[in-house]
Amino acid sequence: MTATNRQILLASRPEGEPSVDNFRLVETPIPALADGQVLVRNHYLSLDPYMRGRMNDTKSYAAPQPLDEVMIGGTVGEVVESRSDRFEVGDHVVGMGGWQEFQVADGTPGQLRKVDTTHIPLQAYLGAVGMPGITAWYGLTQIIDPKPGETVVVSAASGAVGSVVGQLAKERGARVVGLAGGPEKCRFVVSELGFDVCIDYREHPDARSLSAALKTACPNGIDGYFENVGGIILDAVMLRSNAFSRIAMCGMIAGYNGEPTPMQIPALILINRMTIRGFIVSEHMEFWPEALTELGSLYAAGRLRYRESIAQGLDSAPEAFLGLLKGRNFGKQLVKLT
């Protein structure tokens, strides 16, 4: 048993764009377990856009990440020591273990969840069959709720959330149009994920140009939009939105560094009688079992595909995270910790 843990802390808050200097790697001794606790060797750390928001010290839906503490993050791993009667050594678990190699967890329900890796690979519980997949499921089914033949647009379409949104929409008989950065991602979105079309947003410098591309890709207009990005993409989509269209607002990565990202024509909400709703999946736990059942079944049937970018070792986490914010990842961004 290693007696030392390696952890990455938030060292300082970014002014605008974050850098590796905002993080600090430390080595700390692993404490002895108290009654009821378990020691987990984290195998994979999930990197997600929401973490950027937590780095700021501003009002948001969640408390800011405290300085000099272990960065928040979802993890999957294996129990290596247990003083809980709910977990045994060797159990595979998913939880919010943070940016560190080991975590000492209270073995309470909600903090750690045992998962079955017979049919689903461990790290999928951080992606398509985990929080990102459930995020996709909630926004698509509870806000966009597409009817067969309707058109659904998804930004960040090759990402952990967007890739699932599009596949769930196809399962429901919708026409699905993705937006992604670069030809390689667009090819993947169409040929591997089965979207009808994917637009490379990098070819479109403004909302007008992107809106023209959307007009071609969506000949019947847009009925639902799953928003991961914001900025000109939102404006362009709104210009093509149909009456009674729905926008599920899940992320607005375009403004995470404080850039202003106004919505240019909010009157379109009225003109098109649109519904726009922001949501945070962790506030809708009552849907998790239903979502996980569908996602797990689709995966087992080979109808839920995804891609992963895996960075090697805890040290690589800050660089991988900054890359995620710039869209340098391809699919779900993970850090392999073992």
Added chain:
Amino acid sequence: MTATNRQILLASRPEGEPSVDNFRLVETPIPALADGQVLVRNHYLSLDPYMRGRMNDTKSYAAPQPLDEVMIGGTVGEVVESRSDRFEVGDHVVGMGGWQEFQVADGTPGQLRKVDTTHIPLQAYLGAVGMPGITAWYGLTQIIDPKPGETVVVSAASGAVGSVVGQLAKERGARVVGLAGGPEKCRFVVSELGFDVCIDYREHPDARSLSAALKTACPNGIDGYFENVGGIILDAVMLRSNAFSRIAMCGMIAGYNGEPTPMQIPALILINRMTIRGFIVSEHMEFWPEALTELGSLYAAGRLRYRESIAQGLDSAPEAFLGLLKGRNFGKQLVKLT
């Protein structure tokens, strides 16, 4: 029987701000009735902000007002000649009679509706117990749906729609804060309509200043907002919106002349998990009976108050309409045609 009708047509489309030159008064003979038709002497014409949108030749939820035709508009009046077995001479009716003194109407349901003026004055069917009142009812009950103790903000609070929104919200136990232009309107909103507070938006040149005033007026934040105006008022409200707050988007008069009115921080929709929904009351006819029942009962009980600005004579309609767009009216803007 007068054989001549006087009508106001749309003569030209406005470039930016409309003027009286966009309208033309004409005299035309009243045609003989065909079987099933009725001739109505219009007593009151309703002037409403939506008419500004119809003057443009742009995509919106309704077809543009055709040039050289009678301006669209709601009217109440009296049947003066009938070849319909559904209407008798002397019946009071409400319908979309347009900007004219007489209308020849097919006596079909949906085009003309007979109303009872025993307990409710005829012109109230153009206001609190008509389309504006139902608009208020729909947005408040079906979108904002306030719980007792929640805070609801209403823009254009002394107007035909806003005044009803606030009173319905008070009936439901909400704290109600109005926004209106000028001290006289604000006094009326509080002392006559019973709102808790009314803010004079003219005292606040920007969203930051208005947001500070809203902070004072809404110590527990804002749970629901009924939007009649747009622009900086929307931005200011969003800065004070609570988690899970709702915005019913009914009108955006701030941008009717083509001025850009961007929403500055759409990320607040996500941060506060807001729902924003645009609606047009004519698309929700299934709610009209329920709405009219509540509005009529409240009026009869003396618990639905409103104010009217009445312009005299058809000739005064264009000037009164332009005044409405600038907020020069006080309460429901009508034109008395008799």
